Amino acid sequence: MNYPDTNFIDFIKSLNIKSQKIIAEIFLEDIASKYKHVKNGEYSLSHYTSAETAQTILTDKRLLLRKVTCMNDYQEIIYGKNLTTKYLFNDNKDEINSIIQSINKNYNIDNLKKTFTDYISDMENRTYICCFSEIKNEKNHSYNGDLSMWRGYANTNGVMFKFKPSILDSPEIIYNISFSISPVIYDEQYFISILNKIFKKISDNINLMKNIFKEHMDLFFELIIRQLYHRIICLKNKDFKEEKEWRLFYSPLKKDYVDNSLNTQSIDTEIKTFYGLPQKVHYMNFNNLDILDSIIIGPTQYPEYISTMIEAFQYLLKDNNIEIYPSTTPYRIIK
Numbered sequence: 001m002n003y004p005d006t007n008f009i010d011f012i013k014s015l016n017i018k019s020q021k022i023i024a025e026i027f028l029e030d031i032a033s034k035y036k037h038v039k040n041g042e043y044s045l046s047h048y049t050s051a052e053t054a055q056t057i058l059t060d061k062r063l064l065l066r067k068v069t070c071m072n073d074y075q076e077i078i079y080g081k082n083l084t085t086k087y088l089f090n091d092n093k094d095e096i097n098s099i100i101q102s103i104n105k106n107y108n109i110d111n112l113k114k115t116f117t118d119y120i121s122d123m124e125n126r127t128y129i130c131c132f133s134e135i136k137n138e139k140n141h142s143y144n145g146d147l148s149m150w151r152g153y154a155n156t157n158g159v160m161f162k163f164k165p166s167i168l169d170s171p172e173i174i175y176n177i178s179f180s181i182s183p184v185i186y187d188e189q190y191f192i193s194i195l196n197k198i199f200k201k202i203s204d205n206i207n208l209m210k211n212i213f214k215e216h217m218d219l220f221f222e223l224i225i226r227q228l229y230h231r232i233i234c235l236k237n238k239d240f241k242e243e244k245e246w247r248l249f250y251s252p253l254k255k256d257y258v259d260n261s262l263n264t265q266s267i268d269t270e271i272k273t274f275y276g277l278p279q280k281v282h283y284m285n286f287n288n289l290d291i292l293d294s295i296i297i298g299p300t301q302y303p304e305y306i307s308t309m310i311e312a313f314q315y316l317l318k319d320n321n322i323e324i325y326p327s328t329t330p331y332r333i334i335k
Contacts, residue, residue: 001192004196008222015107015212022208026201027227030194034183039136039165044293045132045246047161048149051309054295058316062268062283065128065250070279077124080232083188084120085196088228088327099203100217103203107217115221124156125196127233127251129281134183134244135162143296144327148242150298157309158298167291179267184245192322194231194320250282294323 012020024032025289037043049057057063068077088096089109096110133149147162168181185191202209213220213294251266268283295313297306306326 001018002095008219008226009025009214011219016040019208019212021163023112024121026205026224027198029197031230032184035168038132041137041165042135043134043136044165045163046135046145047130047163047300048130048153049159051159051160051300052159054161054317055312056256057161058289058313060290061287062285063130063248064272065130065248065282065284066274067279067281068124068127068129070243070277071129076236077232079237080235081120081123083191083235084195084232087115087192088116092199094148095197099199099206102203102206103220104214104217107258111217112221112224115218115225116228119222119225123229123232127249129233129250130248130284131243132163132181132246132248134246135203139227142325144329145296145298146242147329150327150329152243157300157302159309160296160298162293162296163295164291178226178229180230180251181246181248181324182234184234184247185231186236186241186242188235188238189233191235198227248284250284274293289317289320289322291324292320294325297324297326299329305307 011305012023014046024093037047047063053064093109096112098106100109100112113177133146135143135146137143143162145158149160150158169184209220213223229251234247266285268285270281270283271278272281273279297309300306310324310326319322
């Protein structure tokens with residue numbers, strides 16, 4: 001096969017549909033199954049925030065993504081990088097080297113390591129996230145929010161946005177892996193099992209891999225790195241499992257800065273100040289509010305003003321048919 005000398009995303013899109021499907025099955029099985037549960041309505045994604053921030057989201061029609069080095073998630077990415085490095089270049093070095101040489105004998109594990117180091121080395125300085133929580137939908141039952149989430153992320157005057165499945169239609173999960181949304185992994189062994197399955201499937205489809213990538217090993221390495229990158233961003237300590245988190249992230253690979261292969265029309269970049277410290281942030285834009293299913297007003301220290309908040313949000317929503325209601329969670333905030 002001969003392919004044009006082009007960037008990674010265009011290269012993958014130039015493959016025939018069957019090859020694209022196999023590549024997706026190799027690298028995205030775990031994520032695709034989670035997507036399916038949200039797309040079919042079994043689960044929904046929610047976002048907890050303050051009432052003030054909720055007003056800004058509704059007014060500007062966009063979600064804030066902050067740099068992980070300014071958040072509690074910074075060390076988790078470092079942990080994910082170290083775990084993946086150990087997996088690739090210590091525990092499974094021989095097996096992965098064999099796969100590489102089966103595709104092109106002129107390359108080996110050292111070439112993958114160089115690509116990995118180049119792209120992953122400072123990823124925590126290029127990663128911006130917005131957090132969601134997965135909720136299970138129940139028929140004929142209004143969701144009231146999770147008490148631990150109200151306490152942790154929307155205390156005092158909190159609001160929860162419940163999103164429609166169409167929120168998963170915005171980022172381009174297969175090709176544009178640097179801008180996507182994905183479920184968080186809380187189990188280190190499950191994380192390892194995902195990597196095991198990926199490399200086993202590569203081995204099982206080695207002839208196809210050789211046919212596609214023998215003359216494009218740099219793109220083969222990039223394909224692997226992009227998928228590892230995705231999982232590293234979404235690895236979190238098991239103590240936070242009750243959050244059932246998904247992460248919307250914007251984390252361009254270094255190469256994406258150079259060849260401009262990211263379609264970032266949905267992303268704005270600005271400077272904002274938090275706690276007196278200016279910092280670069282990104283926003284994901286949505287053209288309208290149709291991705292919202294409902295808005296829940298959380299437990300508040302001012303329960304007498306709940307109707308006032310509902311009225312304000314209804315005004316911002318205007319003609320959008322989005323339900324707004326107060327949570328009946330029996331939690332009273334006293335300040």
